[in-house]
Amino acid sequence: MTSDIAAILAIDGIATGAVYALVAIGTVLIFTVTRVIFIPFGDIAAFTALTLAALDAKRFPGTGALVVVLACLASLIEIISLLRAGEPRLLPRALLFYLVLPLAVVGAAWLVMRMDPPLAVRLVLALMLITPISPLLDRIVFRPIADGTVLLLLTVSVALHFALVGLGLLFFGPEGVRTEPLTSFSTEFAGVLISGQTMLIVIAALVFSGLLYLFFDFSLVGKSLRATAVNRTGSRLMGIRPARAGTIAYLLGSLMAGVSGILIAPVNTVFYDSGFLIGLKAFVGAIVGGMTSYPGAAIGAVGVGILESFASFESSALKDVIVFSLLIPILIWRSLASLHSEEEIEE
Amino acid sequence: MSEMFSMTDVTVCYDNVEAVRNVSLSVEEGQIVTVIGPNGAGKTTLLMAAIGLLASRGRMVFGGSDIGRMSVEDRVERRLCLVPEKRELFSDMSVADNLLLGSYSLRDRSGVQKTLDEVYDRFPRLKERQRQAAGTLSGGERQMLALGRALMAKPKLLMLDEPSLGLAPLIVREIFRTIASLRDLGVSILLVEQNARAALETADYGYVLETGEIVQSGPAKDLIHDPRLITAYLGGH
DSSP, X not given: OOHHHHHHHXXXXXXXXXXXXXXXXXXXXXXXXXXXXXXXHHHHHHHHHHHHHHHHTTOXXXXXXXXXXXXXXXXXXXXXXXXXXXXXXXXXXXXXXXXXXXXXXXXXXXXXXXXXOOHHHHXXXXXXXXXXXXXXXXXXXXXXXXXXXXXXXXXXXXXXXXXXXXXXXXXXXXXXXXXXOSOOOEEEETTEEEEHHHHHHHHHHHHHHHHHHHHHHHOHHHHHHHHHHHOHHHHHHTTOOHHHHHHHHHHHHHHHHHHHHHHHTTTSOBOTTTHHHHHHHHHHHHHHTTTXXXXXXXXXXXXXXXXXXXXXXXXXXXXXXXXXXXXXXXXXXXXXXXXXXXXHHHO | OOEXXXXXXXXXXXXXXXXXXXXXXXXXXXXXXXXXXOTTSSHHHHHHHHHTSSOOEEEEEETTEEOTTOOHHHHHHTTEEEEXXXXXXXXXXXXXXXXXXXXXXOSOOTTHHHHHHHHHHHOHHHHHTTTSBGGGSOHHHHHHHHHXXXXXXXXXXXXXXXXXXXXXXXXXXXXXXXXXXXXXXXXEEEEEESOHHHHHHHOSEEEEEETTEEEEEEEHHHHTTOHHHHHHTXXXX
């Protein structure tokens, strides 16, 4: 391997890693706030790409129907649980949030679609359509078992992923898509050609991580999310509702997954089931950070991207094997270095 | 004085055992009421039920409304606050952030800075350490932070679970002095303590809880001279 090739592979790896980093940060966000390892995150990314491709082809995406179905289910569950709890006065607010708002988003997207909007608007539409999915899934699937063990939540999360892949086939069909590049710009740096798309991916990853950092460090809502992650009982005693914190975490997380889906769509062909590998590789990155550290997850995800890039050069067939083999030494190192749990018991 | 908080015939089951049985007590506005009793009598369980972390039977009224079926968060929004035995601080976060989160339930944010300044005046130590992570504080400082964080919510009734537990005698005295001074701010206090003498010296009224039931109650100044309590909890004279 010459240094030129190594440089190209490294840049390619950083770009792929940046996409994984966005998903990994979202995974950590949701895990720390809700204790759910949200495997379907990759699916959310893939669905965003498919949504954008449908919008580009002037078809109304299946995401719309998916959101409507989920909104109806979530509202039904919310109505039943509120009536059971003897709290009918909370119904209007719940219906506004779980039914009216998601339907309004779908309706707005449908109307705007007919005006043949430019690319920038289509990007916003794709993100708008995708963001309600995770909070709705949270309401339907995870809220009723919120107090379950991490293992139970993970098992359900895996099952949910398979359900979503099935729904993906139903709503998007079996064809793969590749969207038009967001930019045709390219530049040369130290003798290596860097495409505008690659730069865009890295910049987007940096900007979104930066925004998330600002949100966590400087806003009360961001701090309340961190508090929920650090100490659930303590945060409840401050009046912070874990369910609300969870919803915010899902909204933010799906926004990150959505952005990564948009970034990856022009580079890779995305199918209804492409999300699994994206989610799993981001998960490996998140584990490097111990599932709790955002910078750790981002660095881990970029590491996975670079490793994958070099691995695919050496042996394209074995690249996933190489990436996932990385998990074993990391898990051993993590379990040897986990002084954390003892501290928590003392607490 | 009007009634701030009352429990009537409250029973709390914990793992199928009745940890607290038919307990009735009340706290008047601006009063410090203490519940004393031995380890395992159900004191902590009582407070956990009062804040809503444990389900209970019976009637609970706070500020004129029935709170028995309300969620923890709804009770906190009505300014019923608990400083639990474990303090439950946000150990990875700074002292300043811990205090700020204490005010999370307040809709009106205009007075938050003023309250923060008041808390810092009361506990200058916290101001010195405002950028430090809560997990790095000493035991006494952690208790101050837990108290300060609760005060940020402008509580009407503050429930304190064993505030002196594990603290050096000098700091215990300081904590009790702070508790007494809170009464002057108009905060009602429900204080659960194993340190019966310090609690009764600070409180206006006291209840004695033994194996989940109230066995005795009366003005604190009477209880402190009660011969039975002296032998059982006050270590004789």
